[in-house]
Amino acid sequence: MSYLTSAVLGTALLCFALLGLRARRADGPLDDYVTARNSQSASTLGLSFLASGMGAWILFAPPEIGAFVGPVALAGYAIGSALPFIVLGLYGPAIRRYLPEGRSIGEFAEACYGAGVRRWVSLISILYMACFLAAELTAIGAITALLSDVPPGLVVIGVAVTTLLYTAIGGLRASLATDRWQAWLLIALLLVVGGVALVRLPEMPVQAALPAIPVGSALGVALTLIIAVTAANLFHQGYWQRVWAARDERALNRGAWLGGAATVAVVALVGGLGMLAAMSDVSLGEPPIPFFALLVEAPGWLALPALVLAVTLVASSVDTLQNGIASLAVAGSGRRGLSIGAARLVTVVLMVPVVIVALQGLSVLRLFLIADLLCAAIVVPVLLGLWQRMTPLAAVAGGVGGMLGAILPGWVMYGSATAGVLAASFPDSIPTLPPFLGALVASTLVSLMIAWLKPSAMPRTV
Incomplete structure (x- = not known):
């Protein structure tokens, strides 16, 4: 056979x-x-x-x-x-x-x-x-x-x-x-x-x-x-x-x-x-x-x-x-x-x-989840690139904010930044909502806030 x-x-x-x-x-x-x-x-x-x-x-x-x-x-x-x-x-x-x-x-x-x-x-x-x-x-x-x-x-x-x-x-x-x-x-x-x-x-x-x-x-x-x-x-x-x-x-x-x-x-x-x-x-x-x-x-x-x-x-x-x-x-x-x-x-x-x-x-499931979370932390700042007000500072700050947002739920829940980082690394290889939602919301809010306060001076043609 x-x-x-x-x-x-x-x-x-x-x-x-x-x-x-x-x-x-x-x-x-x-x-x-x-x-x-x-x-x-x-x-x-x-x-x-x-x-x-x-x-x-x-x-x-x-x-x-x-x-x-x-x-x-x-x-x-x-x-x-x-x-x-x-x-x-x-x-x-x-x-x-x-x-x-x-x-x-x-x-x-x-x-x-x-x-x-x-x-x-x-x-x-x-x-x-x-x-x-x-x-x-x-x-x-x-x-x-x-x-x-x-x-x-x-x-x-x-x-x-x-x-x-x-x-x-x-x-x-x-x-x-x-x-x-x-x-x-x-x-x-x-x-x-x-x-x-x-x-x-x-x-x-x-x-x-x-x-x-x-x-x-x-x-x-x-x-x-x-x-x-x-x-x-x-x-x-x-x-x-x-x-x-x-x-x-x-x-x-x-x-x-x-x-x-x-x-x-x-x-x-x-x-x-x-x-x-x-x-x-x-x-x-x-x-x-x-x-x-x-x-x-x-x-x-x-x-x-x-x-x-x-x-x-x-x-x-x-x-x-x-x-x-x-x-x-x-x-x-x-x-x-x-x-x-x-x-x-x-x-x-x-x-x-x-x-x-x-x-x-x-098993690469845990690596997959970590890579997914990194993507979730920066996807919105990247896709906002065509918005006239977006700047490199807003994009980078949004990405950093997204990563902090990913560890924040675990930090709040368990009382330490180390525990927040561990929770965001999915130690049991099980996808959980708080890190992903935190990454997405934080990256979006930080990008929009900085872009609104310090918009790009260069016009873009789409």
């Missing part, structure tokens, strides 16, 4: 590589390599937002939220997963007009506030995407061990090398081309795997009920997820690349709404499976993994398409992250004459530590 599984996974990865390499523009300039400027339709962008935003995380987090917290929190997760696309769809046209030759969130920050803020924003973005990459590759190793006899390390390296091959050679166009096919493939496989698993579910007990969690607590979890996921994903350079890749403003707006709607549907579907598993009294495992618990009652052959689904999910997000990190590093150099060869080298070099971390099989 392991030989068949290896052959099927190898074939899937080979197809992704061929699709990506066919889309490359061999003689294109560096700008086309990292932005594919003004070339993509609304439908392509919609599918790309869906595929690049999905990852193996949807097989773990939404089902667990659905099973243990219920539909309200699941709705918050679905909205939070889609909201970054909607924000960029609405805000992106103004960004394109303000920075028509832009390539990254770092360049946007520099145009608004200067090089110092750019370096800060770029660092947070790279940190977040590196955590995302390590988490995705770690997850595919764990899923491989769960569903097959194939060595997990082999699949981790296979996904990393294959996606690296076509993204390093083909750039953003390669990622966009594979996204289209990966989006349709993951939808089809999800319907097959989820449909068969549902058919084989045990009969629902008469006393079956939704998770017994107070509505207030469920709303708190939902709001936490909306803030954390939205703030973090607005620092996903892969999404920012698509702002300039869009054929025009209308294509960007429509593509963002299409990708957002599809993302809400997919997250709700997968999370709903976890909810049904819990209500059917299926053993969810230890630690609980509701989606994979469904496969225990399903036919044995379903493990193979489930594994292909996982590989597709991981490849679709990893190739976007690889290209995003490389483009951010290139744009962050401040040298528009940097060669494509250097950009490719950056892509390869940055993947080495990520793969090493992924092969350790460590």
Whole structure:
């Protein structure tokens, strides 16, 4: 069985590589390599937002939220997963007009506030995407061990090398081309795997009920997820690349709404499976993994398409992250004459530590939460960059205020700054609302106050 599984996974990865390499523009300039400027339709962008935003995380987090917290929190997760696309769809046209030759969130920050803020924003973005990459590759190793006899390390390296091959050679166009096919493939496989698993579910007990969690607590979890996921994903350079890749403003707006709607549907579907598993009294495992618990009652052959689904999910997000990190590093150099060869080298070099971390099989959830909180502390000051009154001082002060706001709830609750810092580092790897809400509110208030008291003297044209 392991030989068949290896052959099927190898074939899937080979197809992704061929699709990506066919889309490359061999003689294109560096700008086309990292932005594919003004070339993509609304439908392509919609599918790309869906595929690049999905990852193996949807097989773990939404089902667990659905099973243990219920539909309200699941709705918050679905909205939070889609909201970054909607924000960029609405805000992106103004960004394109303000920075028509832009390539990254770092360049946007520099145009608004200067090089110092750019370096800060770029660092947070790279940190977040590196955590995302390590988490995705770690997850595919764990899923491989769960569903097959194939060595997990082999699949981790296979996904990393294959996606690296076509993204390093083909750039953003390669990622966009594979996204289209990966989006349709993951939808089809999800319907097959989820449909068969549902058919084989045990009969629902008469006393079956939704998770017994107070509505207030469920709303708190939902709001936490909306803030954390939205703030973090607005620092996903892969999404920012698509702002300039869009054929025009209308294509960007429509593509963002299409990708957002599809993302809400997919997250709700997968999370709903976890909810049904819990209500059917299926053993969810230890630690609980509701989606994979469904496969225990399903036919044995379903493990193979489930594994292909996982590989597709991981490849679709990893190739976007690889290209995003490389483009951010290139744009962050401040040298528009940097060669494509250097950009490719950056892509390869940055993947080495990520793969090493992924092969350790460590949990990166706490790192993810810390990176999410850093993003939440500075996202509003960055997005306020197009406001006429904003200044570098207001942006930096807002970011510092956001970080202080993150530790303030724990400081007040436990009586010391040290305890506040510890609470904001999520020692139990559980997302809690106070640090995120404190970061968001404080950064917003401080930015607005300083911008109002000391507005920019330089007019801006949007």
